[in-house]
Amino acid sequence: MEYQDTDDGGIPYGLGPKRCAVCSSKAPLLACGGCRVVHYCGAAHQSADRPRHKAACVAIRKSRERLEYEEAALRAHPGDAIMPADVFNTRAGSFWGIYGTRDYMTARFHAADALLKVDTAVAVEAALAHLTDMLRLNRGDNQGLRDIVPGLLLRLGREQECYDFLKWWAVVDDEDHYNGRYNWGDLTLPYLDIRGVDAFESVDKCRGTSLSHLAILTLLKLRIRLDLEQLERRDDPFDDYDPAFCRPLGSIVRARMGDPRLNVSATAAAVKRQYHELCRVVNDVNPHFWDLLVDDETPVLPPYYSPGSVEQAQMSLYQCQAAWRETEDADVMIDSDTVKFTSVYKGRLPNTGGGDTQWHGRENLARRPGTNTDPYVLALHLEQKPLFDAVHGSLFAQITSKAKKTEQATTEEAALAILGREPPPSVIFVADGAITRQRKVREAVIDRLRGGATVVLAGSFSSMVTMGQFDRFFARLGLPWERGSYERTTVSLSPTAVNGQLAARLPSGYSQKALFVKNVAPSAAWYTSTETSGQAAVAFAKVGLGRLGYVGDVNAEESSDTVILAMCGLLG
Template sequence: MPYCGREHQVAHRNEHKRACNAIKKSKEKLDAEEVKLRNMPPDMFTPANLFEEQVGRFWGILDTRDYMRARYAYADALLKIESTLAVQAAFDNIRDLLRLCRGDNMGMRYVLPGIFLRLGRDQECYDFIKWWAIDRPDYDWSDMSLPYLDMKDEDVFGGVALFTKEYSNLCFTVAITLIKIRLLLDLENLQNASILCAKMPQELLDGVRSQLVSDAIVHNPRKKDLMEGKNLTSLIKELKSQIDDLHTAVYESNPYFWPAMLDPQRHLTAEPQPYSAGSIPEMQIYLQYSYASWAETSGAIEIIEKLEEGTFFTDEELGEQGE
């Protein structure tokens, strides 16, 4: 981990050591649980060859649950280290928990969006959330032949009704809000580049533009037009409207969330508690899942400040809305 100086390194040493010790202990626990599970003799409740033949069904087999909990504890410990390698390792472990248990009894689908976004994998995050957000009342979670998390390259500029409807999951709506904000920031940067760099040679201008966009635009079918500055004004207008709708949906789902995003400190260290929809404990756990992805996105929290203050739209934009 890089430090700005010796003093910073010394000050951080104890905290870093605690985090590393927690990782070591949780990994030892995980390894022990895996050995126990692999060596467990089969019986009427626990089939043989669990890791080979029961993939997707783990939680339904009681003896797998200590292993599943230990694996998440290890991933959670990794997330306490602020490095891309640690975040990637946590992602790999949590994503594999979903492979082992399709039905996701542990709620890992709510942990992953913030990690996707920390890794800059916005398009995959959007596809992942959209798959889970679609109702599947007749889906057989035990049938491994059915498609699972198979959405790919869905349109990130698409409408937000799926994520703003009543009973939409708060964590999903928050993550979609950040994806849309990142798109907005990208398009505003492209628009500014077109104005400021208009006299640059085209090759240099293309190079500048390529450094200004995130993963979701790189993978979008509209990439060529966007990079050339086409239709940016109308897309920016649409994104701002979507972000406003998402902001409202989050507030209606849990009125404590946005104020906590702007003043997060005590909530980030709160112990997880049983929660009901719209409660402070719900806000705290989802804030802990998502805050790092927001803090690591320059300008994102400032947009929430503007939305909370009522200054997100210009007077001209407000006038157009009133027409």
């Protein structure tokens, strides 16, 4: 089946029609002679893209050549006591049971896997063609290909086929089909024959399927939910609906548009419940999956796994992450909707307990001139450093002038190297939201925080995280803090949290446009507002042996700079 755009000219996922890999021009195009699944508008752009594309291209070409060799050998085999002649025709359906076919099946899997290193519709179509034909050759699916196929169908917009595929595998052995047990050796039985099942139906029949199937079914239900809610908005006369700013509809909902039997509001509510139920089911099957999905990491195929393990989550993520990434709005929704399942990060360093209690030594925040206790500060700028320099450059200049030593890290590798040193930085200034998306850096920072470092979340942090990322970050720390209101208001220094010499050196109050944080203990809520009861614009709490600061200011107010310097121990 050829890939098609949606009717309105858009696509609700990242894959699109063939176009130049460099400039996105659609025609005329030349296919790369090596991989055959990436296209260019001409030789100049193909040459320019070569450094980026080379590794994937070579892998695809070599795996294709290996497959061609294995297939030719298999087709040429004359037949013997172990291997029948013309095996592609005489043993289709039970290939894996014949030992001599396994080199071919393994080579074909590697060819499909190599194709999936390229994110084009042509590559995904080619990989899907391999996998579906391999299922035809070996119904019992000893290679677990059924866990990869539904994600590819979603990536290509073939939602109904995806649901039909999931449903067949979910019910094949239930009491209502094939007497409760499908006979995989009986090749006269129907195979993958479900067509056109109602994708709005209950998910009860699918609870016992694999983690990968559950994850893709959750994504499909989320896509349907988003589409139905968009139809609700379109039909609401009081909603300022503008199609130009809306996500394109998927194929299942588009096929039902105009159906007088479809109650959009009731169906949307039902599908929403199904989606949330699946979120819980996935977490019950594997509590690591959602946390791994929302991080910015490329999954690695593990050599083995056990049910409920991190490795099982990595395997499923390897099979379905691209479908999630390419579905518009899915990452933001799932991040927010699965925060409640977040596990507290346990850490690697000893003596790293958590807590949100008053730090009684806070008077020492004010640096005393003449001492040799000046902090060693690491600034993490892992995203948008030019923006930070433009907005917060003067703040970092002050930090540099006052600290004993300062370092900056703009890459994950640099951050991990510095955080892994002994002695480590005593102050970690987190200048953007990358820490919420990069697991290795986040865990290294939390380890150092609990081990005694001061971590200050400021700069562009509050303006560069979603609600889910914000809440999940603090949940991983074991703190109840959650994203609060976003507004400009006058905030005042709380005498409950700060008093004595330090309070005298901090602004008593100032106007601040901030992202507030909720559920902060009074002892940690430095700056609050009467207009945002129970919330703090600035918070500073003890976590383990260290201290965690949060400054929600999004406009780099001068008074906020003073507060940040105080948290860093540089107010001298």
